[in-house]
Amino acid sequence: MSQNNKTPHNKNQATFILDGKTIPFTEGQTIIQAAMASGEYIPHLCFNPEFKPHGSCKICTVTANGRQAASCTQQTQADMVVESNTKPINDERRALLQMLFVEGNHFCPSCEKSGDCQLQATAYELNMMSPHFDHFSPDRPLDSSHAEYLLDYNRCILCSLCARASSDVDGKNVFSLAGRGIKTHLIVNAKSGKLADTDFTGDDKAAHVCPVGVIIKKRVGFAVPIGKRSFDEHPISATPHPKVRDV
Amino acid sequence: MSFALETAANPENLRRVAIDPVSRVEGHGKVTILLDDNNKVHQVRLHIVEFRGFEKFIQGRPYWEVPVMVQRLCGICPVSHHLAASKALDAIIGAKHLTPTAEKMRRLMHYGQILQSHALHFFHLCSPDLLFGFDSDIAKRNIVGVAEKHPEIAKQGILLRKFGQEVIRLTAGKRIHGTGAVPGGVNKSLSIAERDELLKDIYQMVTWARGAVHLVKEMHHQNPELYNSFGAFRANFMSLVGFDGGLDLYHGQLRARDESGNILFEGVDYRNYTQIIEEEVKNWSYMKFPYLKSMGKEKGWYRVGPLSRIQNCDFISTPLAEIERRDFIEYSGVMPMHAPLGYHWARMIEMLHATEMIKDLLHYNDIMGSDLMVTGERGFEGVGVIEAPRGTLIHHYRVDENDLVTMCNLIVSTTHNNQAMNEAVRRVAQQYLHGHEVTEGLLNHIEVAVRAFDPCLSCATHALGKMPLQVEVLDAAGQQLSSLSRSSEGTVSTPLSAP
Numbered sequence: 001m002s003q004n005n006k007t008p009h010n011k012n013q014a015t016f017i018l019d020g021k022t023i024p025f026t027e028g029q030t031i032i033q034a035a036m037a038s039g040e041y042i043p044h045l046c047f048n049p050e051f052k053p054h055g056s057c058k059i060c061t062v063t064a065n066g067r068q069a070a071s072c073t074q075q076t077q078a079d080m081v082v083e084s085n086t087k088p089i090n091d092e093r094r095a096l097l098q099m100l101f102v103e104g105n106h107f108c109p110s111c112e113k114s115g116d117c118q119l120q121a122t123a124y125e126l127n128m129m130s131p132h133f134d135h136f137s138p139d140r141p142l143d144s145s146h147a148e149y150l151l152d153y154n155r156c157i158l159c160s161l162c163a164r165a166s167s168d169v170d171g172k173n174v175f176s177l178a179g180r181g182i183k184t185h186l187i188v189n190a191k192s193g194k195l196a197d198t199d200f201t202g203d204d205k206a207a208h209v210c211p212v213g214v215i216i217k218k219r220v221g222f223a224v225p226i227g228k229r230s231f232d233e234h235p236i237s238a239t240p241h242p243k244v245r246d247v
Numbered sequence: 248m249s250f251a252l253e254t255a256a257n258p259e260n261l262r263r264v265a266i267d268p269v270s271r272v273e274g275h276g277k278v279t280i281l282l283d284d285n286n287k288v289h290q291v292r293l294h295i296v297e298f299r300g301f302e303k304f305i306q307g308r309p310y311w312e313v314p315v316m317v318q319r320l321c322g323i324c325p326v327s328h329h330l331a332a333s334k335a336l337d338a339i340i341g342a343k344h345l346t347p348t349a350e351k352m353r354r355l356m357h358y359g360q361i362l363q364s365h366a367l368h369f370f371h372l373c374s375p376d377l378l379f380g381f382d383s384d385i386a387k388r389n390i391v392g393v394a395e396k397h398p399e400i401a402k403q404g405i406l407l408r409k410f411g412q413e414v415i416r417l418t419a420g421k422r423i424h425g426t427g428a429v430p431g432g433v434n435k436s437l438s439i440a441e442r443d444e445l446l447k448d449i450y451q452m453v454t455w456a457r458g459a460v461h462l463v464k465e466m467h468h469q470n471p472e473l474y475n476s477f478g479a480f481r482a483n484f485m486s487l488v489g490f491d492g493g494l495d496l497y498h499g500q501l502r503a504r505d506e507s508g509n510i511l512f513e514g515v516d517y518r519n520y521t522q523i524i525e526e527e528v529k530n531w532s533y534m535k536f537p538y539l540k541s542m543g544k545e546k547g548w549y550r551v552g553p554l555s556r557i558q559n560c561d562f563i564s565t566p567l568a569e570i571e572r573r574d575f576i577e578y579s580g581v582m583p584m585h586a587p588l589g590y591h592w593a594r595m596i597e598m599l600h601a602t603e604m605i606k607d608l609l610h611y612n613d614i615m616g617s618d619l620m621v622t623g624e625r626g627f628e629g630v631g632v633i634e635a636p637r638g639t640l641i642h643h644y645r646v647d648e649n650d651l652v653t654m655c656n657l658i659v660s661t662t663h664n665n666q667a668m669n670e671a672v673r674r675v676a677q678q679y680l681h682g683h684e685v686t687e688g689l690l691n692h693i694e695v696a697v698r699a700f701d702p703c704l705s706c707a708t709h710a711l712g713k714m715p716l717q718v719e720v721l722d723a724a725g726q727q728l729s730s731l732s733r734s735s736e737g738t739v740s741t742p743l744s745a746p
Contacts, residue, residue, distance in 0.1 A: 110316035142309070222311070
């Protein structure tokens with residue numbers, strides 16, 4: 001699994017081993033950051049190179065010198081031996097994905113993010129053929145109160161990217177995760193619980209970071225035809241993150 | 248109300264024969280027949296046993312999802328639902344007139360759908376009955392048997408369908424369940440390469456489609472006794488016709504004729520369909536029974552689909568199909584053709600028309616245009632009607648100010664034909680089963696009558712919350728512990744409580 005935007009390798013640079021390949025890194029880089037900079041794909045959902053790592057989805061779990069670690073939070077060390085694309089690790093990632101699918105209501109056939117959705121693309125990448133577990137089928141009404149954006153909580157995977165974008169970039173704190181454990185859920189910062197009663201706007205960074213289909217710009221729907229969507233031509237492992245060069 | 252042979256007076260002493268499931272149709276249905284000791288028929292019913300719920304779970308969803316979501320009603324003619332919903336939602340976003348590119352791309356998609364669905368139905372599902380005989384060897388009575396005995400016919404059928412699916416793929420993005428139509432237009436046009444890919448084969452498709460019309464026409468001429476009388480009954484019929492009275496499967500206005508061919512109404516704006524159509528619910532089927540309000544339940548039931556459309560329009564705009572339509576009308580004589588097997592002939596004329604329309608559309612530069620969508624003044628209610636392969640398809644939605652669907656009503660083609668299909672199977676049961684020992688071959692006669700309508704039973708069972716239901720809880724010995732009934736009016740009762 002490799003991506004196409006490699007950075008040049010300086011011979012004096014420290015390196016580590018990822019799935020048998022020598023990967024250069026700079027001090028302070030996490031495993032996934034260094035891997036991305038070298039065009040190597042490690043499956044992930046809550047990680048976005050534009051934001052501080054969160055380490056919550058665990059999809060990016062690897063073994064680093066024999067111990068499991070989230071590659072988005074584990075800093076790279078010289079000569080570290082990292083395994084990512086192995087059957088045992090991919091089996092665990094697939095189980096995590098299956099749990100995400102059954103905990104929410106993910107109807108890919110009628111979802112406008114289909115083809116652009118990182119959850120769906122990662123599931124394809126890891127050859128997830130069925131949800132395996134019983135569906136929770138939670139009752140999660142939509143929030144369509146905002147004039148320009150809609151929240152479909154059915155698709156939330158609790159990655160917190162919207163919350164991080166809103167607080168770290170927009171300085172607004174529109175989104176947050178509330179509750180604990182299996183009851184953790186996304187909320188917006190308004191007494192009514194409605195997006196229309198927050199200071200959210202379409203210019204916010206938070207409006208554009210959802211890796212699934214929770215934060216939806218209204219009335220766009222299926223304007224992009226099949227064949228032109230993010231993951232139509234190439235799998236997610238061969239589709240560089242647009243901001244990866246900035247890492 | 249109840250029709251002849253719908254409900255036996257004393258069913259408790261009768262023998263029950265079930266065809267379950269009816270084969271070589273889309274979806275799941277069954278026919279039950281009640282016979283007495285002398286094999287005399289007392290009751291025949293076509294039951295739809297699937298239970299779905301699109302009208303309910305579409306509520307609360309954003310309107311722009313609808314054309315993609317509702318097409319999951321069906322895997323055979325999803326394009327029809329996709330387009331009917333898109334037409335309805337055009338009104339929600341105020342798109343009164345589509346761009347020439349959008350209009351032609353949608354039509355191209357639709358005629359691709361008509362072609363592939365009609366080819367599938369005639370060649371894959373029905374030609375085994377027509378080529379080998381209704382009670383022929385069951386082991387050979389299938390598409391594999393056709394491929395062995397009539398390889399050229401089988402090949403043409405398969406390639407005609409494949410071409411239709413390619414038209415759908417290039418207009419909607421996928422052969423099944425694409426996304427091409429969106430409220431206000433389409434999301435893509437054809438590239439030059441895509442246009443040329445279709446142009447390369449379309450002339451062959453027109454030739455083969457014409458051959459299919461001649462094949463089924465010859466069957467009628469060779470065996471008029473069978474083809475003119477099998478399961479025949481008289482009925483009103485309804486369809487869209489173009490604003491000029493010609494055959495138009497994508498857009499137009501509603502016209503209905505009585506059993507003699509006299510016009511009952513015409514020029515009806517389909518947005519007013521609730522003023523002319525009412526639906527009756529019966530407690531033995533999940534499929535509703537529509538009828539024309541003005542004529543009442545007893546006289547107002549009607550037929551839709553190819554047999555209605557070909558006889559309802561004044562002309563067909565494409566020359567080869569028009570020649571065949573005139574032949575059909577001439578063969579029928581003064582009275583319209585009511586025989587169910589006439590559906591096959593009419594269906595093939597439509598398939599020929601679809602290939603001619605595809606050919607014509609491919610010669611417009613508009614299909615490669617870039618002006619894809621329009622919007623206008625926001626609306627809150629929309630009705631979209633299209634002539635799907637199986638007949639008139641009605642989609643009706645209401646949307647609130649926050650863009651969420653609050654109401655959805657679908658009347659699909661097969662539902663319109665519910666009473667007509669029941670009449671057909673009753674006539675066939677009377678003609679062929681009455682007084683005879685039941686055999687597989689005789690039971691296939693019943694299925695042949697159902698198949699003639701090309702019913703899509705999956706599409707027809709979309710409602711939730713309106714159907715009468717009875718739930719029974721039995722103990723291990725089969726004794727009823729409790730039961731719960733819901734009437735067609737929605738009243739819930741518990742006739743027997745748990746001890």
